[in-house]
Amino acid sequence: MEPFTQRAVHVIKAVPPGRVVTYGQIAAMAGDPRGARQVVRILATLSDAENLPWHRVINAKGGISLPGKGGQEQRARLAAEGVTLRADGTVELARFQWRGPGTGEQREP
DNA sequence: GCCATGGCTAGTA
DNA sequence: GCCATGGCTAGTA
Numbered sequence: 001m002e003p004f005t006q007r008a009v010h011v012i013k014a015v016p017p018g019r020v021v022t023y024g025q026i027a028a029m030a031g032d033p034r035g036a037r038q039v040v041r042i043l044a045t046l047s048d049a050e051n052l053p054w055h056r057v058i059n060a061k062g063g064i065s066l067p068g069k070g071g072q073e074q075r076a077r078l079a080a081e082g083v084t085l086r087a088d089g090t091v092e093l094a095r096f097q098w099r100g101p102g103t104g105e106q107r108e109p
Numbered sequence: 110g111c112c113a114t115g116g117c118t119a120g121t122a
Numbered sequence: 123g124c125c126a127t128g129g130c131t132a133g134t135a
Contacts, residue, residue: 023114036114037128043113057113065113074113 004030008042015056018081019098020091022060029100040065056081056098062090 001009007030015021027035039057047054055077059065064074075085083096091097 024116027114034115034127037112040113041129054113059113060115067113070113 004032004035004038005042005046007031008035008039009046009050009052012039012043012052012054012057013050014101015053015098017053017056018083018096020056020058020078020083020093020096021098022093023057023065024060025097026057058091062093064089 008026011026011029012021023036023039024033026039027033030039032038043052043054043057046052055074064071066074075089078085078091083091085091
């Protein structure tokens with residue numbers, strides 16, 4: 001596994017329940033601010049094997065990018081963790097976005 | 110050539 | 123809405 005991939009996996013696993021992060025955020029935390037799309041690839045290929053909390057990853061606008069059935073599943077999983085969605089389906093980032101280790105491990109503020 | 114992105118710009122209201 | 127980005131995949135040669 002590439003170092004970036006390994007770090008990204010580590011970051012994704014660190015996201016607490018009830019919080020969300022963006023693709024770009026994970027990439028930046030893993031050392032490559034322009035690696036958002038690599039994060040997509042990692043989620044698509046390693047979620048199963050690494051048991052990643054893939055549903056806690058959303059886009060920079062607070063929206064769910066995963067299309068189709070997966071998107072439905074993602075909404076359901078987030079709701080189950082207390083992450084509420086606006087009427088337009090987006091997450092209130094100011095409230096639920098995780099800022100990294102040691103910055104609000106708990107639940108929503 | 111595709112895409113589970115993201116940032117920046119026009120152009121409307 | 124446009125386009126830079128980056129890695130992968132299908133599909134041709």
